[in-house]
Amino acid sequence: MDPAGRGRYGGLRGFRGFAAPLGLLMRTTPPPTATLPYVLEADGIQFAFGGRVLLADVYLRVQTGQVVGLLGRNGCGKSTLLQTVAGGRRVADASVRLNGQRVVPAYRQPGLLNYLPQVPLLPAQLSVTAAARLLGVDAGAALAAFPELLAQAHRPVGELSGGTTRLVEVLLLLHADTRFSLLDEPFIGVMPIHLETLVEVLRAVKPRKGILLTDHRYEEVLALCDVVYLLHDGRLERLDDPRAGLLDRGYLR
DSSP states (O other): OOGGGOSOOOGGGOOTTOSSOHHHHTOOOOOSSOOSSOEEEEEEEEEEETTEEEEEEEEEEEETTOEEEEEOOTTSSHHHHHHHHHTSSOOTTOEEEETTEEOSSGGGSTTSEEEEOSSOOSOTTSBHHHHHHHTTOOHHHHTTTOHHHHTTTTSBGGGSOHHHHHHHHHHHHHHSSOSEEEEESTTTTOOHHHHHHHHHHHHHHGGGOEEEEEOSOHHHHHHHOSEEEEEETTEEEEOSSHHHHHHHTTSOO
16 A cells, blocks of 8 residues: 555545545536546646655646556555546645536545545445445346356345445445546456456446556556556656566566
């Protein structure tokens, strides 16, 4: 976890820095006036922690119909960047815009985005079905690619394994009616037998949604993403040739 990302998450209550419940972040009524494609941009993001610069005037862009990967080593600031884009972390001079119009904070804009932190999101006492209802999602549709999950939808989230819980969280957020999903390590703990299907679900959702994700499973990210950014020494670089760029910098062998 990024140093600046530490803190106590409270199920759907959010992470340190959110002044409002994550329920607000997951509003599903889209604003009526914007036109496709929707473009989410963030720039001017600067952040230091413990005397170390994590983010130095970062610019990021993702649009609907894209999966955008954000790669970098542990502790480099990826989680902080996602939190800033979502609006849960206030950073001086940061600007987040939808189709050129500022949205501050982004999570308060109905139907704009949802956010999956590194740590568990769903309250342990809720059943999967109840959690889906809370997010305005049809559990049957969201879990359709995983029949074994449908069979467990009546169970409390706290009774599921960590990897299964993560899979459920990702599926519910992807099927929620928002234009963008920000996913911090969506593949963590997910069994290999499920990972390939999850990647296919991400591809299927992409035409109607913009997805920004970070994960350390670089091969899956490279196979999935239309655009790849690398965060290194506080700088965010868009890689024209992601595989070659990661090989040159020692991220792949």
